[in-house]
Amino acid sequence: MNVRMIYKSNEDFSTAGKLIYTDLKKSGKSDFDFDLRRKDNTPFKAHVIITSPHQENPLESTIVTIVDISQREEAQKEKMKREKLQGVLEMAGAICHEINQPLQTILGYSTLLEDNEAISPEDLQKIKKQAIRIGDITRRLSNITRYKTLEYPGDTRIIDIWGSGAD
Structure with a gap:
């Protein structure tokens, strides 16, 4: 799956990428709310948790959890x-x-x-x-x-x- 497609825009993709990488490098975990898109291109509010056991190279492996929080919002x-x-x-x-x-x-x-x-x-x-x-x-x-x-x-x-x- 192309990760870029879940973001509403390329700008959101870049912003999230920088935030995630910085957090993963610093603490091995990134936790945030973000506006994403479903496969059918409808937007939704999501809570995203990304963890990596490799702080030196956080992109080596990651675990990503995305929770739709639209109803909660x-x-x-x-x-x-x-x-x-x-x-x-x-x-x-x-x-x-x-x-x-x-x-x-x-x-x-x-x-x-x-x-x-x-x-x-x-x-x-x-x-x-x-x-x-x-x-x-x-x-x-x-x-x-x-x-x-x-x-x-x-x-x-x-x-x-x-x-x-x-x-």
């Missing part, structure tokens, strides 16, 4: 995604708690003010409407189940609370 990415979502959920929970505290006070006092003639019923309804809106937002935040973002001014992204919750 995907699992790690998925784990990172879940951890990121967990952080978002914890932050959303804290925000909901903190916003709901003053919101309950606003709703309570606005209910008491309904009988006060100094405030028009329309103004009071505006207060209540906005307080209810805040309540809807906090409920939505507490129901986030997936991570979805929106573009936001200033080249940033924000969590789409209307698209990230359980429907």
Whole structure:
């Protein structure tokens, strides 16, 4: 088998060759992760272990083990995604708690003010409407189940609370 064919490019082949030879010469073992190609030319992430009992001339004989770690890599990415979502959920929970505290006070006092003639019923309804809106937002935040973002001014992204919750 032509060893060069398992590498994605000639540059990768050269880089790996130098790394492997240096490691084998120094310690008799080379251990690394690398992007390789299968016989059908599809790429995969591999963990490669190469050992040689002859440090003086490591290319005299070698034992090579190649393990496909593509699934492990995907699992790690998925784990990172879940951890990121967990952080978002914890932050959303804290925000909901903190916003709901003053919101309950606003709703309570606005209910008491309904009988006060100094405030028009329309103004009071505006207060209540906005307080209810805040309540809807906090409920939505507490129901986030997936991570979805929106573009936001200033080249940033924000969590789409209307698209990230359980429907």
